[in-house]
Amino acid sequence: xxxxxxxxxxxxxxxxxxxxxxxxxxxxxxxxxxxxxxxxxxxxxxxxxxxxxxxxxxxxxxxxxxxxxxxxxxxxxxxxxxxxxxxxxxxxxxxxxxxxxxxxxxxxxxxxxxxxxxxxxxxxxxxxxxxxxxxxxxxxxxxxxxxxxxxxxxxxxxxxxxxxxxxxxxxxxxxxxxxxxxxxxxxxxxxxxxxxxxxxxxxxxxxxxxxxxxxxxxxxxxxxxxxxxxxxxxxxxxxxxxxxxxxxxxxxxxxxxxxxxxxxxxxxxxxxxxxxxxxxxxxxxxxxxxxxxxxxxxxxxxxxxxxxxxxxxxxxxxxxxxxxxxxxxxxxxxxxxxxxxxxxxxxxxxxxxxxxxxxxxxxxxxxxxxxxxxxxxxxxxxxxxxxxxxxxxxxxxxxxxxxxxxxxxxxxxxxxxxxxxxxxxxxxxxxxxxxxxxxxxxxxxxxxxxxxxxxxxxxxxxxxxxxxxxxxxxxxxxxxxxxx
Amino acid sequence: xxxxxxxxxxxxxxxxxxxxxxxxxxxxxxxxxxxxxxxxxxxxxxxxxxxxxxxxxxxxxxxxxxxxxxxxxxxxxxxxxxxxxxxxxxxxxxxxxxxxxxxxxxxxxxxxxxxxxxxxxxxxxxxxxxxxxxxxxxxxxxxxxxxxxxxxxxxxxxxxxxxxxxxxxxxxxxxxxxxxxxxxxxxxxxxxxxxxxxxxxxxxxxxxxxxxxxxxxxxxxxxxxxxxxxxxxxxxxxxxxxxxxxxxxxxxxxxxxxxxxxxxxxxxxxxxxxxxxxxxxxxxxxxxxxxxxxxxxxxxxxxxxxxxxxxxxxxxxxxxxxxxxxxxxxxxxxxxxxxxxxxxxxxxxxxxxxxxxxxxxxxxxxxxxxxxxxxxxxxxxxxxxxxxxxxxxxxxxxxxxxxxxxxxxxxxxxxxx
Numbered sequence: 001x002x003x004x005x006x007x008x009x010x011x012x013x014x015x016x017x018x019x020x021x022x023x024x025x026x027x028x029x030x031x032x033x034x035x036x037x038x039x040x041x042x043x044x045x046x047x048x049x050x051x052x053x054x055x056x057x058x059x060x061x062x063x064x065x066x067x068x069x070x071x072x073x074x075x076x077x078x079x080x081x082x083x084x085x086x087x088x089x090x091x092x093x094x095x096x097x098x099x100x101x102x103x104x105x106x107x108x109x110x111x112x113x114x115x116x117x118x119x120x121x122x123x124x125x126x127x128x129x130x131x132x133x134x135x136x137x138x139x140x141x142x143x144x145x146x147x148x149x150x151x152x153x154x155x156x157x158x159x160x161x162x163x164x165x166x167x168x169x170x171x172x173x174x175x176x177x178x179x180x181x182x183x184x185x186x187x188x189x190x191x192x193x194x195x196x197x198x199x200x201x202x203x204x205x206x207x208x209x210x211x212x213x214x215x216x217x218x219x220x221x222x223x224x225x226x227x228x229x230x231x232x233x234x235x236x237x238x239x240x241x242x243x244x245x246x247x248x249x250x251x252x253x254x255x256x257x258x259x260x261x262x263x264x265x266x267x268x269x270x271x272x273x274x275x276x277x278x279x280x281x282x283x284x285x286x287x288x289x290x291x292x293x294x295x296x297x298x299x300x301x302x303x304x305x306x307x308x309x310x311x312x313x314x315x316x317x318x319x320x321x322x323x324x325x326x327x328x329x330x331x332x333x334x335x336x337x338x339x340x341x342x343x344x345x346x347x348x349x350x351x352x353x354x355x356x357x358x359x360x361x362x363x364x365x366x367x368x369x370x371x372x373x374x375x376x377x378x379x380x381x382x383x384x385x386x387x388x389x390x391x392x393x394x395x396x397x398x399x400x401x402x403x404x405x406x407x408x409x410x411x412x413x414x415x416x417x418x419x420x421x422x423x424x425x426x427x428x429x430x431x432x433x434x435x436x437x438x439x440x441x442x443x444x445x446x447x448x449x450x451x452x453x454x455x456x457x458x459x460x461x462x463x464x465x466x467x468x469x470x471x472x473x474x475x476x477x478x479x480x481x482x483x484x
Numbered sequence: 485x486x487x488x489x490x491x492x493x494x495x496x497x498x499x500x501x502x503x504x505x506x507x508x509x510x511x512x513x514x515x516x517x518x519x520x521x522x523x524x525x526x527x528x529x530x531x532x533x534x535x536x537x538x539x540x541x542x543x544x545x546x547x548x549x550x551x552x553x554x555x556x557x558x559x560x561x562x563x564x565x566x567x568x569x570x571x572x573x574x575x576x577x578x579x580x581x582x583x584x585x586x587x588x589x590x591x592x593x594x595x596x597x598x599x600x601x602x603x604x605x606x607x608x609x610x611x612x613x614x615x616x617x618x619x620x621x622x623x624x625x626x627x628x629x630x631x632x633x634x635x636x637x638x639x640x641x642x643x644x645x646x647x648x649x650x651x652x653x654x655x656x657x658x659x660x661x662x663x664x665x666x667x668x669x670x671x672x673x674x675x676x677x678x679x680x681x682x683x684x685x686x687x688x689x690x691x692x693x694x695x696x697x698x699x700x701x702x703x704x705x706x707x708x709x710x711x712x713x714x715x716x717x718x719x720x721x722x723x724x725x726x727x728x729x730x731x732x733x734x735x736x737x738x739x740x741x742x743x744x745x746x747x748x749x750x751x752x753x754x755x756x757x758x759x760x761x762x763x764x765x766x767x768x769x770x771x772x773x774x775x776x777x778x779x780x781x782x783x784x785x786x787x788x789x790x791x792x793x794x795x796x797x798x799x800x801x802x803x804x805x806x807x808x809x810x811x812x813x814x815x816x817x818x819x820x821x822x823x824x825x826x827x828x829x830x831x832x833x834x835x836x837x838x839x840x841x842x843x844x845x846x847x848x849x850x851x852x853x854x855x856x857x858x859x860x861x862x863x864x865x866x867x868x869x870x871x872x873x874x875x876x877x878x879x880x881x882x883x884x885x886x887x888x889x890x891x892x893x894x895x896x897x898x899x900x901x
Contacts, residue, residue, distance in 0.1 A: 232607070278703065284612045308607035310615065380587075389586040396584035401569035404519065439744070441605040443621045447628060461634065466617035468704040473617065474634040 007031045007198035008362055010188050012176050012212055014041035016152065017339050018204035019159035020351025026166035027355065028364035033196055034160070034168060035188065037175035039468045040428050041421060042156030044206050045343070047431065048280065048312025049228070050270065051152045051261055052244055054342040055092060055144035057112035057119050058254070064322040066115045068346035068353070073117075073146055075348050082372040083158040085150055086262040092147035092244040093122070093131065095297065096139040101248045105142045108249075112144065119144045133240055135299055147244055151262050152344055153431040157421055159351070162374045164420035166367065173469055176205075179215045179333075186332055200332040200358055207277045207315040209323075209337030216330050221317045221338055225277050228270025229286050229311040231294075234439050235264035236305045245297060254341065256293040258301065263406070263434060268294045268301065275313060282309045307439050314340040324350060326357065334358065375419070377433070379412060402452070403445040405438020413449060417456045424457060426450060427467040450474070488592045489513035489804050491579050493570050496525020497786045498598035498777025498793040500553035505797030506596070507560045511804050515590070516557070516564040517581055523557070523564065524550030525600060526623070527786065529630045532651055534678070538787035549786060573597070575750045575770050594772045594800045597746050597760075598793060601739040601778035603648070609737050611643075613699040618706030622648040622736040626655070635659055637732030641709055642666040643697045645673040645680070647784065647875075649736020654683035663687070664730055667695040667711055669718055672849050674738075674875045676784060697733065698725065706731055739782045746775060756825035757781040763830040764840045765799040765808075766792065774800045781827055781843065784877055788843075795841070809834045815859075815887065820896040822847050824874065831887065839883040844895060846872045852900040857882060859890045872897070 009025060011018045014036030022034050038044070053076050059065035080087035096102050105121060112119040120143045127134060127141045164170060171194075178189040179201060189195045205212040213219040238260070247255035259267050271286045287309055294301055317323060317338030327333035336354055339346070358364070378398070380388045391411075392399040398411030416423045416432045423429040426436065429449050436442030436449070450473060454461045465471045489511050492499045495518030503516045522528060527535070530546030537543055540552070557564070568583035579590045603621035620628075620636055626648060628634050638661050642649045645668040653663045666684060671694050673680050684691050692711070698720050699710035708729045712720035741759040751768035752761040759780040760768040766776050776796035777789045802808045811832035819826040826844040842857070850872045857865040857880075865882050872878060 280703070281614045281700070282612045284610070284698070287610065287612065306607060306610070307605070309610065309612075380582075385587050392582075392584065392586045399582055399584040399586060400567060401519070401571070401582055404569060407571065440602050440742075441607060443603050443605060443624050446624060447632065451632075461632065471617040471704050474628060474632070474636060475638070477633055 005031070005197075006185060007033045007196060008364070009033070009200050009202060009358055010035060010186070010196055010198040011202045011204055012188070013204040013206055013209070014038070014156070014160065014170065014172075015044055015046035015204065015206045016042065016156045016159065016344060016347040017206070017336055017350060018202070019156050019163060020347045021202055021204060021336065021354045022163035022168045023159040024351040024355035025358060026163050026168055027367055027370045028359050029367045030362070030364050032163070032168040033198070034163070034170050035174040035176055035190065035196070036170065036172050039172050039425060039465065040431070041160050041170070042153050042431065043467070045312050045315055046156045046206075047153050048310055049152050049344055050230075050257060050259060050267055051149050052092070052257070052259060052344065053087065053148040053150055054345040055112075055117050055119070055147040056115050056342070056345070057108055057117045057142070057144050058249055059115070059342065061111060061114035064324055065342060065346070068322065068349040069342040070115050070117060071349035072346040073148070075352070076148065076150065079348050080150065082374070083155070083162060084374050084376050085154050085158060087148050087150045088262055089146060089148040090243055090260065091143060091145040092246055093127065093141040093143055094246040094248060095134070095141045096248060097137055098139065102139055104248045105140065108142055117144060118146060131241060131243060131245070133298055133300055134245070135297055137296070149244065149259060149262055150344075155344070155347070157432055158374055160421040161419055162372065165374060166370055170421060176212060176215070179212075181330070199362060200334065202334045202336060202354065202358070204336045206339070207313050209315065209335065210317070213335055213337070216333060217327060220325070220335065221319045221323045223277070223338065224316050224318055225275055226314045226316050227273050227275035227279060227311050228314060229282050229290060230267055230269030230309065231287065231290065231303065231306050232308040232310065233266040233268065233302065233305040234307050236302060238264050241266065241298060247293075247297065256290055256297070258294055258298055263437065270312070277313060280311050280313060282311050307441060316340045322346070322350070324354065326361070332361070377412070377415070380407065402448045403435030403438065405440050406434040408433050408435045410452060413452050414456055417453065424453065425465045425467050426453070426473065429453065485578070485589055485591045488515050488590050490515070490594050490596065490800055491590060491592045492516040492596045492598060493573070493579070494518065494525065494598035494600060494777070494779070495520070495523040495564060495566075496598065496600055496777070497527055497550065497553065497789045498600070498779070498796075499525070499596070500550070500557055501790040501793035502596045502598060502776055502797030502800070503562050504553065504556050504560065505794040506801040507562055509798045509801035509805070511801040514562050516562060517568050517570055518564060518566050519569045521567055523554050523566070529623075529627050530651070531630050532655070535786050538785065539790055546786075553790075570745070573745055573749045573773070577772055593804045594774065596774045596776060596796050596800050597779055598775075598777045598796075599742050599745070599779045601782050602742045603735070604738040604740060606735060609735070611697055611700060613701060614703050616700065616702040616704050616706045618702070618731055619700070619733045619735065622646070622652045622734045625732075625734050626652055629655060629659065635661055637730075638662060639664060639730045640732045640734060641728055641730040642734045642736060644668060644735060644737035645675045645691060646736035646738060647675045647679050649734055650675045650679040650683040652734055652736070653689050654687060657687050657689070663689050664728060665690045665692060667692045667697060669694065669696040669714055672873070676875060696720065700733070706733060709733055739778065741779045741781065743779055746773070746779075749773065751775070754825070754829060757827070761830065762828050763832050764828045765803075765832065766796040767799065767803070772803060781825065784875065788877065788879065809836070812888065815890060816892045817842075818892060818894045819844065820894065822850070822897055822899070823895060826895045831893065833887045833890070837885065837887060839881050840885060842880050842882060842895060843877055845874055845877055846897060847874060849873050850897065850899050854898045854900055855880065856896050856898070857885070857893055858896065859893055861891075864893070868900075
């Protein structure tokens with residue numbers, strides 16, 4: 001901890017917004033510190049959402065949501081290349097089930113045109129040609145070809161990795177509890193006693209963004225968290241549903257969707273209920289409702305392929321738009337809050353925009369050494385058999401498969417640990433490269449991943465955590481087993 | 485491409501037994517592929533006794549049981565690869581595998597698939613609540629305990645009365661953990677009777693029947709669970725909730741065949757067992773691909789896995805050596821409503837039929853039964869049996885069935901007064 005160092009920017013919150021701002025800031029000659037209260041980045045809404053890069057047909061024209069969504073979607077193909085992410089533009093279909101829905105689709109089409117998004121109304125017959133497994137009850141659909149899917153953890157982690165490759169600093173397990181103005185600097189205090197000074201502070205604290213602003217001034221908005229619960233289905237068939245399927249949106253949200261993930265699993269959800277900020281529990285009745293709705297959309301959706309349920313908390317706010325502003329009262333404070341859907345789709349565009357606000361504020365020069373690309377991840381599916389065989393010759397650990405459900409080798413796990421913003425927990429490895437995400441849910445590979453983590457991090461087995469600090473999986477060795 | 489007569493995938497009890505019997509039947513060009521660093525499979529972490537009572541007439545631990553087969557395998561110089569993962573098999577019997585020497589393909593005359601089963605996880609049984617650390621399948625906790633010498637917690641609750649859960653109740657108690665209780669959603673236990681007695685009763689661990697976990701508490705670390713009684717339809721009864729504090733929840737809620745690779749190769753799936761559809765030779769719907777052991781259907785006793793796998797090995801060898809006659813006819817085997825599955829579901833009728841072994845389970849406990857195998861014309865086999873339990877697989881050997889002019893068979897379990 002360098003208490004004398006004065007950062008140009010401290011970013012509070014390591015979700016997809018905070019990490020995107022960090023990444024784009026590194027284009028400039030700037031000292032950046034990101035403070036995250038959890039034991040990894042992307043632990044809240046950024047790690048528990050639908051993973052959809054919306055096309056941008058839905059937000060009200062003229063809003064920040066419309067602007068950043070459309071822009072984010074346009075930027076994503078390039079950014080995905082730079083950050084070595086699998087971005088699949090599978091397109092979305094918004095279904096109509098009634099005459100009222102038909103009207104809504106027409107309104108949405110108009111909105112799409114105002115937002116500059118390509119869409120096309122499809123007849124029932126046209127929909128069945130491309131998605132034969134949907135309900136026979138549908139009237140038609142609005143196709144948005146530019147909508148896509150991306151791994152939300154992958155995006156968050158890789159943004160941070162790239163930011164760190166370019167010199168940004170990350171401190172995990174640093175929860176901000178107080179912010180003070182000290183002459184021309186902001187002093188940011190953390191719960192563990194550490195404090196840091198910076199010229200500017202970015203509040204990207206997600207579901208707690210209003211609370212962070214309240215440390216300094218009267219918040220300009222308040223978060224009204226809403227929980228979304230999901231089912232995850234195994235990758236049973238890549239052709240079962242090919243597009244992201246939405247229902248017609250209502251005032252409360254976009255409703256239940258069915259979509260593949262980049263790994264070929266299917267996500268079904270989310271629900272939409274008010275909740276406490278940190279309530280990520282699932283509920284039997286809510287899940288039952290999601291199932292009923294999903295079966296109306298797709299009667300043969302095989303729920304017996306379910307491998308997991310989860311929930312995430314949307315940082316909705318009482319403002320009907322994203323809050324992206326510089327504080328009027330507190331010089332150097334930038335608020336980036338209420339980034340609910342389409343937050344993931346908008347994140348990179350917001351990162352780009354906010355970083356430029358800060359550049360102008362601090363008159364930052366360009367960083368001539370900025371490299372937008374992360375080091376490529378290697379996997380068999382990406383490079384093919386022949387190249388992979390050459391790799392195994394050089395590094396045999398790539399030939400040792402640890403996760404048989406998702407086909408992840410020891411070499412890939414070791415690589416995920418030793419990168420910037422690398423994995424140091426079971427969940428961290430899982431989020432980055434998928435062992436434990438498959439049908440066996442880590443039953444076979446968790447013990448192996450744990451040993452690899454301990455070996456690579458030079459820690460005893462009992463110090464390896466599942467996720468947060470204190471979630472150690474194993475107790476200390478029993479007597480007689482010390483010298484393993 | 486390199487060639488092999490027979491490739492056996494999986495070096496656990498099923499793979500070992502089938503390799504040995506195929507060798508003894510006359511096929512010598514065999515490769516057995518094992519993903520772990522040692523042969524023996526899950527037996528290696530089953531350090532409790534109780535194995536081998538049927539097969540060896542003595543009580544062995546899991547590693548001892550495996551050791552006997554490994555010795556037999558080595559005595560025959562059967563080739564095997566460790567630390568090697570098969571990544572795919574194709575319908576024309578090309579096996580692709582990967583290890584530290586690279587990715588290789590092998591063309592073979594026959595394949596025996598013996599990769600065992602998976603444990604059902606929390607996601608599959610839809611337990612609501614938070615998703616903290618501290619919830620493990622019983623088998624994973626067993627691996628941590630018996631292979632790595634580590635406990636995963638000190639105050640344990642167990643959901644499901646499957647055998648691994650019962651074994652772990654005893655094991656963790658002996659290692660100094662407190663096992664608070666076991667809940668079973670069904671009105672009867674799903675484990676072997678002897679395990680209820682030796683692992684729960686002997687340690688005063690309560691078994692709650694018709695009871696399940698309905699909520700998980702603790703955001704990062706497991707803090708408590710909510711138990712509820714369930715009604716006849718297995719739905720939780722409001723008002724019966726009880727909160728139990730614990731740091732670990734073990735799940736012993738069933739096993740299912742790890743059959744994805746055979747399914748992807750094109751072998752038809754038996755929707756009742758989740759394994760492959762097989763005939764009495766243990767041959768799948770693709771000629772020359774055989775399936776045996778827990779990847780075919782989940783067994784309770786390793787002795788039965790060995791017996792089945794010896795048949796698979798023998799039949800694969802006979803197929804390779806062209807010792808098998810042409811089948812005259814193919815029959816399907818169906819079962820009565822109170823049976824959850826029967827194997828085989830397909831019977832190939834030959835000029836001279838070997839005895840056919842049927843394996844099945846009942847859906848609920850039945851005290852007195854008459855089991856019969858019949859076709860539309862007549863009853864071919866009839867036998868009385870007592871105390872059938874869903875947890876205990878039943879095997880019957882049918883000799884001299886006259887099948888030449890038979891139509892499809894039905895296995896019927898009649899409840900006697």
